[in-house]
Amino acid sequence: GVKQDKLGRVEVDHKFATNVPGVFAIGDAINGPMLAHKAEEEGIACVENLAGKHGHVNYDAIPGVVYTYPEVASVGKTEEQLKEAGVKYNKGVFPFAANSRARAMIDSEGMVKILADAETDKILGIHIIGPNAGEMIAEGVLGMEYGASSEDIARTCHAHPTLSEAFKEAAMAAYSKPIHF
Template identity: 60%
Template sequence: KGEQTLEVDKLLVAVGRRAATKDLLADGSGVKLDDRGRVEVDAHNWTGVEGVWAVGDCVRGPMLAHKGSEEGIAVAELIAGKAGHVNLDTVPWVIYTEPELAWVGQTEAQVKEAGIPYKTGSFPFAAIGRAVAMNETAGHVKVIAHAETDRILGVHMVGPVVSELIAEAVVTMEFKGSAEDLARIVHAHPTLSEAVHEAALAVDKRAIHKAN
């Protein structure tokens, strides 16, 4: 709050992206754009016009390469008469900074705003032997679970190689797993994935290790 000053050597300004759909569609095509310039599609990426589908950055959902790629596969499967679907609720997000950031699902603020009863568990990489050996102890893993069903609602990570670790959370959520499910899976030692294990245990205040 209020006026602040920050002196830096370099500044990166990221103002976001928007769909590049200007002059993309011919008049009378029947394909519609929303108020943000994105092609309107249904849950299966169909535009509502016979034979016209849209995927990737020009439609709703995160502008991520892996999301667009999976949508393309799903559409190809649907066109071939097979089952195809992309669950936008379990698309992993990654920021390749140092340390890395990764997350899937809802944030604590979103869960709170929705009025969903929840519980959380966090665990620092500083208490993970592999992270200490790598001299990469910054960051932690946070698990958000439903307070009544224990179903995982979101997982957030900052730290070493979390771009890889987030996949475990995605799989668990895709199979409607709970924090206890994640906590009872055996994780190899010493590995960075133990931070995920401990964070899941911490949801019910059962984390085993602690930082020195």
């Protein structure tokens, strides 16, 4: 039969193949967070591999969202993980209370936090608590997927007034160039 780990999850290789020839597994059946969007990425990668292409999933760029009030979204490393690994990092935080759109919506609880490598400025983690956090995290996922720095995000024009300006401002703060806070 198909080999499982101690927790009953199906064991797969980097191409999602099990120990049984012709049997593949993805999503909640294998190790990792039980997220529909993770399973979708794995499904696409698995089929690409079957078609002879190079399918892969960047597990460092899989976001998590908690649909509460306020919403919570994150991708990448936490400060605790970076400290534990001995990674030096810069932190940029921008509160929604200082964001024009959030104030106009009367929904200004929370903040955007960006963690970037202290030497390279590469984004290592993003954490958002506040309005539309689940939507806003996509910009961070895209940035992390392509190796963006906090300066890359900070120098990208963001429409005004939008919640996404808080993302830009947090990126600016991560490399010590904040404007509005």
